[in-house]
Amino acid sequence: MSYLADVGTLARKDLLLELRSRDTVPAMLLFVVSTLVVFNFALPAGASDEAAYGLLWAALVFTAILGLTRAFAAEREQRVLDGLVLAPADRSAIWLGKAIAVVAFLALAEVVALPAFALFFEPVGWELVAAVALASVGLAVVGTLLAAMAAASRARELLLPLLFLPLVIPIVVGGVGASIADDPGRYLGFLALYDLIFAILSWASFEYVVTE
Amino acid sequence: MLAAAAAGLLLVGIALAFYWVPNAPDEGFRQRIFYIHVPVALTAYACFFWAAWKALRLLWTRDQRYDLESYTAVHMGVIFGILTLVTGSIWARTSWGVWWTWSERQLVLFLVLFLFYSAYFMLRYSVDPGPRRASMSAVYALFGVVLIPVSFLAIRLSEELIHPVVFTRDVNSNLAGSQLLTVSVCFAGMLALAGALYVNELTGKRVDERLRELREALS
Amino acid sequence: MISARALGRSFGAKRVLRDLDLELGEHELLLVTGPNGSGKSTLLALCAGLLAPTQGELEVAVDRGRIGYLAHEPLVYRELTALENLDLYGRLYRVPERRERIGMLLERYGLWESRRERVATFSRGMQQRLALCRTLLHEPDLLLLDEPFAGLDEPGAALLDAELEALAGERTLVLATHDPERVVPLATERLALA
Numbered sequence: 001m002s003y004l005a006d007v008g009t010l011a012r013k014d015l016l017l018e019l020r021s022r023d024t025v026p027a028m029l030l031f032v033v034s035t036l037v038v039f040n041f042a043l044p045a046g047a048s049d050e051a052a053y054g055l056l057w058a059a060l061v062f063t064a065i066l067g068l069t070r071a072f073a074a075e076r077e078q079r080v081l082d083g084l085v086l087a088p089a090d091r092s093a094i095w096l097g098k099a100i101a102v103v104a105f106l107a108l109a110e111v112v113a114l115p116a117f118a119l120f121f122e123p124v125g126w127e128l129v130a131a132v133a134l135a136s137v138g139l140a141v142v143g144t145l146l147a148a149m150a151a152a153s154r155a156r157e158l159l160l161p162l163l164f165l166p167l168v169i170p171i172v173v174g175g176v177g178a179s180i181a182d183d184p185g186r187y188l189g190f191l192a193l194y195d196l197i198f199a200i201l202s203w204a205s206f207e208y209v210v211t212e
Numbered sequence: 213m214l215a216a217a218a219a220g221l222l223l224v225g226i227a228l229a230f231y232w233v234p235n236a237p238d239e240g241f242r243q244r245i246f247y248i249h250v251p252v253a254l255t256a257y258a259c260f261f262w263a264a265w266k267a268l269r270l271l272w273t274r275d276q277r278y279d280l281e282s283y284t285a286v287h288m289g290v291i292f293g294i295l296t297l298v299t300g301s302i303w304a305r306t307s308w309g310v311w312w313t314w315s316e317r318q319l320v321l322f323l324v325l326f327l328f329y330s331a332y333f334m335l336r337y338s339v340d341p342g343p344r345r346a347s348m349s350a351v352y353a354l355f356g357v358v359l360i361p362v363s364f365l366a367i368r369l370s371e372e373l374i375h376p377v378v379f380t381r382d383v384n385s386n387l388a389g390s391q392l393l394t395v396s397v398c399f400a401g402m403l404a405l406a407g408a409l410y411v412n413e414l415t416g417k418r419v420d421e422r423l424r425e426l427r428e429a430l431s
Numbered sequence: 432m433i434s435a436r437a438l439g440r441s442f443g444a445k446r447v448l449r450d451l452d453l454e455l456g457e458h459e460l461l462l463v464t465g466p467n468g469s470g471k472s473t474l475l476a477l478c479a480g481l482l483a484p485t486q487g488e489l490e491v492a493v494d495r496g497r498i499g500y501l502a503h504e505p506l507v508y509r510e511l512t513a514l515e516n517l518d519l520y521g522r523l524y525r526v527p528e529r530r531e532r533i534g535m536l537l538e539r540y541g542l543w544e545s546r547r548e549r550v551a552t553f554s555r556g557m558q559q560r561l562a563l564c565r566t567l568l569h570e571p572d573l574l575l576l577d578e579p580f581a582g583l584d585e586p587g588a589a590l591l592d593a594e595l596e597a598l599a600g601e602r603t604l605v606l607a608t609h610d611p612e613r614v615v616p617l618a619t620e621r622l623a624l625a
Contacts, residue, residue: 002525005522006522006523009519009522009523010523013508013511013515013519016511016515017508017510017511020510020511020549021510074508074509074510077509078504078505078506078507078508078509079502079504079506080506080507080508082481082500082502082506083500083506083507083520083565084523085481086479086480086481086495086498086500087495087496087520087523087524088494088495088496088523088524088525089523145351149335149348149351149352152339152344152348153335153338153339154338154339154340155334155338158338159331159334159335159338162330162331162334163331163334163335163352165327166324166325166327166328166331166359167328167355167359169324169363169366170359170362170363170365170366173366173367173369173370173373174366174369176370176373177369177370177373180373181372181373186369187369190365190366190369193362194362197358197362198355198358198362201354201355201358205271205351205354205355208271208347208348208350208351209347209348209351211347211480211481212342212343212344212347212481212482212483274483276485340442340443341443342441342442342443342485343482343483343485424444428441428444428446
């Protein structure tokens with residue numbers, strides 16, 4: 001199917017760009033670890049163990065914002081997005097390719113963040129890993145679309161967090177729930193539902209964000 | 213005409229709310245803000261759904277007319293949303309003595325929606341007017357309407373984690389006939405009010421638009 | 432191929448194109464002239480489908496994949512090499528015999544030696560040549576060229592002259608330029624924007 005081929009082409013392009021310029025992922029790695037350290041000082045002595053999990057999720061969301069701010073930077077700087085949009089490929093392939101790359105970057109950040117978290121704060125169980133995986137999909141799926149919107153605006157980096165944060169509140173709930181609740185399955189299921197709903201919505205509406 | 217209907221319905225509704233309906237069990241007179249709060253909340257939802265419908269029409273037909281309609285509906289929704297938060301806060305104060313509580317689902321949902329739709333305005337302000345801004349606003353309005361049930365589910369799930377449910381209230385269980393009538397009348401009144409404001413603002417904006425076009429054509 | 436009726440485009444309050452009527456048939460060459468800010472680029476972007484008209488109607492009877500658009504910016508990734516950029520577009524445009532076609536174009540435009548270098552290291556003239564390669568890669572039926580001679584040195588301009596001569600009459604072209612003398616002999620229609 002040529003659609004999947006297009007997605008593959010575009011995702012490969014994004015990964016290659018990051019490999020060349022190496023500006024987003026290292027920043028994300030450093031940011032997430034710095035944030036966790038800040039949170040150590042932000043947590044008062046008597047705070048519950050569970051509070052730390054909440055802060056992990058906050059750190060992940062803000063790290064995602066950092067990465068997403070750069071998501072369409074190359075396309076915007078050189079107006080390459082026009083070139084991609086003009087191609088006969090389905091515009092949603094641009095979104096999907098980019099979202100796949102964002103998930104990859106988030107995964108790299110998480111590979112560092114989770115062990116750091118386990119070291120500094122609390123143990124990391126399989127439910128947390130599953131939640132982080134599902135949440136990464138949700139963050140990428142919604143974030144990529146919003147990043148494209150922000151890239152077309154004057155406010156750019158300022159706009160993305162404003163658009164993003166209300167939409168990802170459910171992800172934070174799902175993630176924290178899966179981390180600390182007795183029955184993580186419900187929260188994991190909710191995260192999966194979120195991913196499905198917003199993936200479909202983003203996939204269908206990306207076309208309208210990049211064309212007139 | 214809508215304005216007249218709105219005024220009429222609201223007057224009747226408020227009269228019902230404050231004079232006719234008997235006190236709800238275990239609640240004092242001050243609980244009656246409920247008869248404003250719930251209709252206002254429902255009207256806000258209606259505005260957001262209307263905005264999403266217009267947004268869908270815009271994306272479907274690419275007819276730019278719908279952009280202003282969608283925007284105005286979101287504007288109305290936010291106004292009624294703020295009213296929901298304010299009346300909800302007053303209600304919390306009269307019921308439990310606090311100005312805010314995280315255990316009141318509707319209130320939290322409206323806070324999230326308020327943030328979301330405020331960002332809608334930030335989006336509009338930071339993109340130059342034109343077909344692109346219209347499409348992006350429309351997509352965002354659609355996301356909003358999808359967010360409503362998803363957020364509600366999230367808030368429900370979060371209750372057992374974040375804050376113990378301190379205050380309970382069986383708001384929607386067994387509304388007595390008189391209560392239901394009062395809420396319905398007030399709701400109809402609020403809808404009519406929203407409709408009147410919507411038409412008013414839309415007409416005003418269209419006149420502005422036309423004026424701009426004429427001025428531009430003459431220059 | 433292109434048909435416009437009372438076409439207009441505004442950016443906010445600023446009206447850039449106003450009341451434009453246009454009929455362009457196959458294999459014609461439309462030369463668009465006008466000072467800066469007269470809307471030449473806007474017209475091309477409208478024909479490409481990147482912008483929607485805000486007034487009037489525009490019909491371009493060509494599929495997206497058969498349009499070649501040369502913009503002010505080269506529309507290539509600075510961090511990728513010339514080869515990688517063209518390969519990307521070649522795949523997206525489903526160019527048959529992609530490698531051969533890319534090689535041929537790079538060769539023709541004198542970029543073969545620098546094919547593995549990042550575009551960021553290219554001079555303005557080289558970037559423009561690469562942009563031309565990108566535009567011609569999929570042998571489009573409709574070519575929209577916005578100031579194609581900009582940034583080209585004499586040899587580059589000569590290459591472009593030859594290309595235009597070969598294309599005129601074979602494909603449909605819309606060309607916007609500041610110095611029309613080179614193109615006038617090829618033009619079948621002219622449009623001067625104010």
